[in-house]
Each structure stands twice: as structure tokens, then as C-alpha cells.
Amino acid sequence: MDTVxxxxxxxxxxxxxxxxxxxxxxxxxxxxRRTALIAGAAVLAAAVIATVLLATGDHDHDDATSTGLxxxxxxxxxxxxxxxxxxxxxxxxxxxRVQVTADPAATAVTGAFTGADPARRHDVRADLxxxxxxxxxxxxxxxxxxxxxxxxxxxxxxxPSHTGLRLRQTSGDTLLTGLGGDLSLVTASDHLTATGLHxxxxxxxxxxxxxxxxxxxxxxxxxxxxxxxxxVLRLPVTGAADGYAVTSSAxxxxxxxxxxxxxxxxxxxxxxAVSASASVVPASx
Numbered sequence: 001m002d003t004v005x006x007x008x009x010x011x012x013x014x015x016x017x018x019x020x021x022x023x024x025x026x027x028x029x030x031x032x033r034r035t036a037l038i039a040g041a042a043v044l045a046a047a048v049i050a051t052v053l054l055a056t057g058d059h060d061h062d063d064a065t066s067t068g069l070x071x072x073x074x075x076x077x078x079x080x081x082x083x084x085x086x087x088x089x090x091x092x093x094x095x096x097r098v099q100v101t102a103d104p105a106a107t108a109v110t111g112a113f114t115g116a117d118p119a120r121r122h123d124v125r126a127d128l129x130x131x132x133x134x135x136x137x138x139x140x141x142x143x144x145x146x147x148x149x150x151x152x153x154x155x156x157x158x159x160p161s162h163t164g165l166r167l168r169q170t171s172g173d174t175l176l177t178g179l180g181g182d183l184s185l186v187t188a189s190d191h192l193t194a195t196g197l198h199x200x201x202x203x204x205x206x207x208x209x210x211x212x213x214x215x216x217x218x219x220x221x222x223x224x225x226x227x228x229x230x231x232v233l234r235l236p237v238t239g240a241a242d243g244y245a246v247t248s249s250a251x252x253x254x255x256x257x258x259x260x261x262x263x264x265x266x267x268x269x270x271x272x273a274v275s276a277s278a279s280v281v282p283a284s285x
Contacts, residue, residue: 078114083126085109086137088164088181089157093150095170102161102178102196111157113141120144122153164199187211206231214283218244221268226253226276233269234283235259244269246280253277 085108091098096116115122123142128135141151150170159165164181167174169190176194183202185192190209198217204224211226214234224233235244243260246269253273257280271278 078112078118079122079124080112081110081124081126083109083137083139084128085135085160086128086163087135088137088166089159090136090138090166091151091155092138092166092168093170094155094168094172095150095152096172097154097174098167098169098172099154099156099175100165100167100177100179101156101158102163102180103158104161106158106160109137109139109157109159109163111139111155113151113153113155115141115143115153117143123148124151204231216283218267220266221270223270224278225272225274226278227274229276231273231276231278233271233278233280235267235269235280236283243267244280246271248278248280249273250278251275255279256281258282 089100089109091100109126111124113122113124121144123145125140125142125148127138127140129138130136139151139155139157140148141153141155142148159179161178161180163179164183165176165179166184167186169185169187169192171189172191174185174187174190174192174194176192176197178196178198179194180198182199183197183204185203186205187209188207190206192206192209192211192213194211194213197213197215198219200220202213202215202219202222204211204213204222205227206225206229207227209229211224211229211231212234213224213232215222215236218236222233222235224231237260242265243262244267245263245265246257246259246261248255248257248271250272251274253276255271255273255278257271259269259280259282269280271280
């Protein structure tokens with residue numbers, strides 16, 4: 001009878017260390033997801049803080065090279081500001097007193113705004129855009145942190161001599177000096193005075209107000225429309241020896257032209273008057 005030898009005892013199972021709650025990072029490996037999420041949240045928080053500081057900080061000395069930066073902030077009803085150089089300045093729907101002066105030495109647009117109520121805070125915002133390659137700077141104002149809108153009060157601006165102006169002034173007084181860029185001016189119930197202008201092209205629409213516009217260089221084209229208003233265009237005779245090609249129309253109005261005239265001149269002047277008085281005269285000096 002065969003005998004069966006007892007089975008050899010099994011070797012003892014090696015002990016298994018407890019599994020860590022999260023695998024450690026391997027050198028050169030991908031960061032753990034939790035760590036990545038924490039790091040991303042920290043970056044986002046830092047970005048938010050930076051944005052808040054940018055929006056609420058003091059920008060009196062910043063150039064508005066990006067769209068929508070507040071460039072001026074002040075208490076006591078006033079704010080001073082500095083914005084980027086521009087080919088065209090846009091003041092759309094402003095009211096009150098507006099003064100725009102060209103300075104041949106200026107390399108930026110600077111200015112000051114004083115609101116009608118000195119007890120309220122006023123901010124100035126400049127939006128810079130470049131449609132068609134033209135650097136266009138639009139200036140607007142806000143009261144007590146409200147929405148930005150056309151400035152209503154006293155707005156004084158200094159611009160480079162090459163800067164043009166697109167203005168829509170709803171009421172008040174406007175004073176322009178030395179501008180060399182193209183002009184598009186629409187005023188209503190406004191007293192408009194302009195001196196030392198030397199643009200190539202200018203378009204004027206004056207309603208229920210007055211305008212006295214003086215040029216120091218003969219423009220290529222001027223179009224002026226006066227309705228229930230009085231207007232004077234002062235054009236230099238020197239530099240336009242061949243005269244101006246003047247076209248005028250009047251409806252219940254009076255238009256007088258005393259500058260030299262010649263059909264086919266490269267300097268064109270178009271005047272329309274409705275219930276108004278208008279004159280085109282030589283500039284003094």
C-alpha cells in the first residue's frame with residue numbers, strides 16, 4: 001500500500017503595504033488633476049484681480065492704446081486725462097462748452113472735463129479703433145460710476161495738428177483752433193467759432209445757431225448747410241489765386257459770396273441756406 005507524504009506547507013504571503021490615497025507624481029510625468037485644477041483656479045483669480053485693478057485704478061497718466069480704458073478720473077466735478085494719438089477725434093452728442101485746440105508739438109490727445117454738478121464724480125473714457133487704418137478716438141464721460149455717454153459740461157481738448165474732428169454738438173458753445181485734419185461738424189442750438197483751420201475737406205451742418213469758420217489754407221472742398229441759422233465762411237485768397245468754385249442755393253434765405261470765383265477751380269465751396277443767412281468772405285490777414 002502506497003503511503004502519501006503530507007503536502008509541503010505554503011510559504012507565507014508577503015505583506016502588502018497600504019495603498020496611498022493618491023499616487024505620487026512621477027518625475028517628468030503629468031501633474032495630478034487636482035493639482036492642475038488648483039493651479040488653474042489661482043491663475044484665474046489673479047487675472048480677475050488684475051482686471052479689477054485696471055478698471056478701478058488711477059489712469060490719469062495712461063495712454064488709451066486699448067479700447068475701453070478709463071483715461072481720466074476725478075472728484076469735485078472734474079477729471080483730467082491723456083489718451084493716444086489719433087487721426088480722428090469723435091465727440092458724438094456732446095453738450096455744453098467744447099474747446100478743441102491743435103498743438104503742432106502734441107503727440108497725444110490730452111484734456112480736462114468739468115461736469116455741470118461739482119458735487120458728483122466724473123470719469124472720462126477714450127475708445128481707440130482703427131477702421132480702414134484710420135486711428136479713431138471716441139471720448140465719452142460717466143457720472144458717479146454710471147454708463148458712459150456723450151460728455152455734458154465743459155470739455156477742453158488738445159490734439160496733434162494732423163488730427164481731424166467729427167463733432168455732433170446738441171447745444172452750447174464750441175471753439176475750434178488750428179485743426180488740420182478733415183472736419184465733419186454738426187451743431188444745433190450752438191454757437192460755433194473756428195479759427196486757423198487748414199483741413200483739405202470740411203463739412204458743416206448748422207441748425208438754429210451760428211457759425212463763424214475761418215481757414216488759413218485753401219481747402220479742396222467745403223460743404224456748408226445752414227438752417228434757421230447764420231453762418232460765415234472765411235477763406236484765404238492767398239494760395240487760391242485762381243479763386244473758388246462756389247455753388248450756392250437759398251430757400252427763404254440770403255447767401256452772399258465775395259471771394260474770387262472761377263468755375264473749375266480745384267477749391268470747391270458748396271453752400272445751402274434754408275431760412276438762414278450765409279456769407280463766404282475773404283479771410284482777414
